[in-house]
Structures are given as structure tokens and as C-alpha cells.
Amino acid sequence: MNRREFVGVLSAALPLSRYAWIGSQELHCEVAIIGGGTGGFAAALAALRNGMHVVLTEETDWLGGQLTSQAVPPDEHPWIEKFGSTASYRLYRNEVRDYYRKNFPLTAAARSNPYLNPGNGSVSRLTHEFGVSAAVLEAKLHPYIASGKLVVLYHHVPESATTHGDFVESVTLRNIHPKDSRIVHARYFLDATEFGDLLAMAGVESVTGAESRNSTHEMSAPSIAEPRHSQGVAYCFAMDYLEGEDHTTEKPPNYDYWKNYKPELVPAWTGRLLSWTSCKPTTLQPQTAQMAPNGNVAKGFSDLWSFRRIADRGNFTPGAYRSDITLVNWPQNDFWLEDMVTATPDERRQIIVRARELSLSLFYWMQTEAPRPDGGIGFRGLRLRPDITGTSDGLAKSVYVRESRRIQAEFTILQQHIDAEVRRALFKDSDLGRNAEVYPDSVGVGCYRIDLHPTVGGENYVDRSCLPFQIPLGALLPTRVQNLIPACKNIGATHISNGCTRLHPVEWNIGEAAGALVSFALARQRLPREIRQKATLLQDFQRSLVAQGFELAWPKDVHAI
Numbered sequence: 001m002n003r004r005e006f007v008g009v010l011s012a013a014l015p016l017s018r019y020a021w022i023g024s025q026e027l028h029c030e031v032a033i034i035g036g037g038t039g040g041f042a043a044a045l046a047a048l049r050n051g052m053h054v055v056l057t058e059e060t061d062w063l064g065g066q067l068t069s070q071a072v073p074p075d076e077h078p079w080i081e082k083f084g085s086t087a088s089y090r091l092y093r094n095e096v097r098d099y100y101r102k103n104f105p106l107t108a109a110a111r112s113n114p115y116l117n118p119g120n121g122s123v124s125r126l127t128h129e130f131g132v133s134a135a136v137l138e139a140k141l142h143p144y145i146a147s148g149k150l151v152v153l154y155h156h157v158p159e160s161a162t163t164h165g166d167f168v169e170s171v172t173l174r175n176i177h178p179k180d181s182r183i184v185h186a187r188y189f190l191d192a193t194e195f196g197d198l199l200a201m202a203g204v205e206s207v208t209g210a211e212s213r214n215s216t217h218e219m220s221a222p223s224i225a226e227p228r229h230s231q232g233v234a235y236c237f238a239m240d241y242l243e244g245e246d247h248t249t250e251k252p253p254n255y256d257y258w259k260n261y262k263p264e265l266v267p268a269w270t271g272r273l274l275s276w277t278s279c280k281p282t283t284l285q286p287q288t289a290q291m292a293p294n295g296n297v298a299k300g301f302s303d304l305w306s307f308r309r310i311a312d313r314g315n316f317t318p319g320a321y322r323s324d325i326t327l328v329n330w331p332q333n334d335f336w337l338e339d340m341v342t343a344t345p346d347e348r349r350q351i352i353v354r355a356r357e358l359s360l361s362l363f364y365w366m367q368t369e370a371p372r373p374d375g376g377i378g379f380r381g382l383r384l385r386p387d388i389t390g391t392s393d394g395l396a397k398s399v400y401v402r403e404s405r406r407i408q409a410e411f412t413i414l415q416q417h418i419d420a421e422v423r424r425a426l427f428k429d430s431d432l433g434r435n436a437e438v439y440p441d442s443v444g445v446g447c448y449r450i451d452l453h454p455t456v457g458g459e460n461y462v463d464r465s466c467l468p469f470q471i472p473l474g475a476l477l478p479t480r481v482q483n484l485i486p487a488c489k490n491i492g493a494t495h496i497s498n499g500c501t502r503l504h505p506v507e508w509n510i511g512e513a514a515g516a517l518v519s520f521a522l523a524r525q526r527l528p529r530e531i532r533q534k535a536t537l538l539q540d541f542q543r544s545l546v547a548q549g550f551e552l553a554w555p556k557d558v559h560a561i
Helices: 003-013 038-049 087-103 108-112 130-147 197-201 255-260 345-368 420-427 504-524 528-533 535-547
Strands: 026-034 054-058 150-154 156-164 167-175 181-191 237-241 277-279 286-290 309-311 325-328 382-384 442-446 450-452 462-464 469-472 484-486
Touching: 026 038, 026 167, 026 504, 038 054, 038 087, 038 130, 038 504, 054 156, 087 130, 087 504, 130 150, 156 181, 156 197, 181 197, 181 504, 197 484, 237 345, 255 345, 325 345, 345 382, 442 504, 442 535, 469 504, 484 504, 504 528, 504 535, 528 535
Parallel strands: 026 054, 026 181, 054 150, 181 484
Antiparallel strands: 156 167, 167 181, 237 325, 237 382, 277 286, 309 325, 442 469, 450 462
16 A cells, blocks of 8 residues: 555545544544553653544553553653653653642652652652652643543553554454443554554564564574563552551462462572562672661661652651552562463453462561561561552552563664663774664654563563663554554564663653654654655654654763663
């Protein structure tokens, strides 16, 4: 199908006068975004900002994915307060701080701190409660909902897709609660599902798990492809600690299994999973942490309590919080026994049950058997906080997903494009060895260590230094399909490079770029791949991105992390 035929099909599929909204079983829009996670939300924001009519779906009742329903405090690079993200991402971060200033009883010092970190967690400069992010993100969309430009379908998941040649015509959505279905027709579809499910439904050429070293020439890739060897998932949970009280939960099903479970990984794990000793990701040597809700961590031990703490009582007026609140997303609740990416819906439901059991078993172990820094056993004052996660049990609304099905793309980001050590080895002392690959079709930037958690296949951590990198437009373009664009972790990355392209600000940038791309394509009546191929169109598109607050390159003085 050539461009003229394609544009004709798009126009015939959706007359501009036909917008059917709430109450209809068939919806028509310009851009349908399937999945309301971090990338999906950012994609919607960009498409709406550029005048599109949008349908946005979300499986839960919170938009934001990693930032909210998956309960993962933002993982970010050291320069995030000044550069290295889109302007809209930094604005979101500042709006989170403003929400605290307007609605929480902060101390004077915390209120006046321009870089307020509500939890003072060491993992991030903005560890905070997930309901705050959910409220901030939803408020950004209210004007578009009121104007009729946006319909948000909560509790909806994709069920199937219809295609015609290289063109996706419609997606059938299932409402989880009433269990009815509706169909959305759009000119462009963005796959922002956590596992890349729409790619499979629409027959988009894609990859799962780990590619082989022969195919990608990545030094950290396995010798043979392992399509089911995705990274483990995790059910995160929030908890606080009330000294002297007993909040011991019921013993979870299969607790004895998890208490005695010893991971069989290569290189070897350190012993039992439910232990304060785990593998240090960078060296794979044993490292022992402590959890000390009231401080007093012994010298030489890392403090798990403050690592992802999302509420530090020191930031709030006396009596506002009975305890600090921390978020558990640790090696001990990573679930890697089965692959969720390639699983069927029924298999996923079973995997979710097991992953939840692991997290609840970890919590029960901490309450009843975990060694304390003072020499005692168990923290019976630990209490799950369902009010923080917006659930009935204190576990997150959704499982935390690190890896997705990924498109076969016009351009694929490889380890040798971004890995600091590999670049130095390839290019010695030249500038090429000190910087990541330069992409003339850049649509954004990102930076994080190449951070791969243990996989379903039994491979232990891969954690390597990464250079600040660009996001190439080619990684957002499927090799064949014309009007479906990835909008989160499902871009043209490998199992290895996904380790640094999956984090919060990068996923936001990917989604926002995808939303801007399809908006530009519709306005110019051009195909997305044509924008990349034609220098004048690419330059115009990149200028429009810069005008919208995108950064397309890094300052020269930034370095590897």
C-alpha cells in the first residue's frame, strides 16, 4: 500500500464528522492509545496538545503505570532537575511537589525546599505517595475530557484487533467489570500496553525475551535466542512500622515454599531468596542489607527502609504521620519463575497469583522471622498500607513490568550504542568512545544504567554503566505496519538495551514522542516512516518537538552512570 492509498484508507475509515463517545459501543477518534501507563499517558498529553481527538484506555482506575498503579518511585538519572527529560515530565514532577505544598502539613523547611523529596528515599529525588501522582496526572486531562477531545476508558483491556494489509482498522476492548465489549476505530493506534499485547493482536512483527549474540552482536546477549527469558516482574507494596504493636498477618498460602526457596541462577544466587543477603547487581557478590524502620543501620550495611521510602515523617508537622512509609520493590519480591510476556491470559492470571504470594510471603517473613539490627527476630509492628496503593490489601494495583514484547523496528538500539565500557573498547580514546551513538533522527534523550533483573531463564543480574543516550525515531517505527506505533517499553530495543530504556522519564519521552509523531503525520498527511526518510519533514518534526519542550541531545559535559 503506497502513501496515497494509505491516507485514503485512513480518511475513509474515519470521517471527521464521526465522533461517537460515551455510551456508544463503537468509538471513532484520530488517535487510540491502548494502555494508560507512563508512556500511554504522555502520548495522550502530546496528541491532545496537538489538537487530536483521543481515546485512552487503562486497565485499572489510575493512569500512570510505573508512577502510580505499579507503585514504583521514579528511577531517574542525576541531572533530572535541570535537563535530560521533556519539559512536560519536569512540569509533572514540580506539580507533584506543589500538590504536597497545597495539601499536606509540611514543615516550613520542607515547604520552602524547591527540590522537596517527600520520602527522602535514596533511590530518587522524588519518592512520594502514588495517589498524589494519580491525582496530578488525572487533573492534567480534565480540560480535554470536558471539551470532548478525550475519552478515558478505565478498566478496559484490548481483546483483539482487525487489520487490512499493513493497516490496523480497529481494536476490540473488553470492560473488565461489566464484561462487555466495545470497538474503537482510529487513524492511528498507539500500543502502550505493559506487555506489548496489541503488537501480537495486530500481527506486528515483534521480539520477546533475549536475542542471540549472533543476531545483535551484543557482548551481554546469550549465545542463542531465548524468547521466553524476560526479566522478572514484581508485586510492590507499601508498609509502615508501629513500634510495640502487633499487625501480624495470616500466614500466606505457600509461605513455606517461599521461605525455603533458593534461586537457581547463573551466576549463582547467595542462598535463600527471603534473606537480607542478595547479589550486588554490579558485581554479583553477596551483599547484606538491614531494615531499620527507626534508623540505626549498622555501618557497612545498606538500609532497605530508606531506599524507597515515600513518606519521611521529618518532612511533615508532628503527628501528621505515625510512621515513615516505605515501598518494597526489592530483590526479595522479584518473581522470575514464569514468563508473563509470552503467557496466555489464563497463564498470566496464575502467574499473578504466585507473584502476589511471593510478596505477601516476604512481608510475613519480615513480620515473623527476619533478623533485626538489634539481634531480635521479626518486625511485628509492620503494617501494610492499602490506602497508599489504592487497593484492599496494600499490594499495588498492577504488577510491575520491566520488559515487554518489542517491535522489529526500522532501527534497533543495541548495547554497543550505549554501553560505556563497550564504546570505549570499540573506539578507544576517540570522542565516539566517550559518547553514546549519535542519531540524526533523535526524538528525545534518556539515561540510566543498563539494569537487567534476573530472568525467567535463570540469568542473574546484568548491571552496566551507560552513557547518556538519544532516542531515535527509527526505534518507534515498525518495519511493516503503518499506523501502529509503540509508546512505552515496546520500542526497537533489545533485551539488553531495554535495561536502560524502560525507566520512568524515558518511557514518558517515548510516549510523548509517539503522540507528537502521529499528530504531525496526520497534520501533514504523511506516513510516520516518510517523516524519518525525508530530511525536510524530519527537520520540521524535530523543530516541532523542540518547541514542545523536547530535548534532542545531551550537553557535552555529562558522563556515564
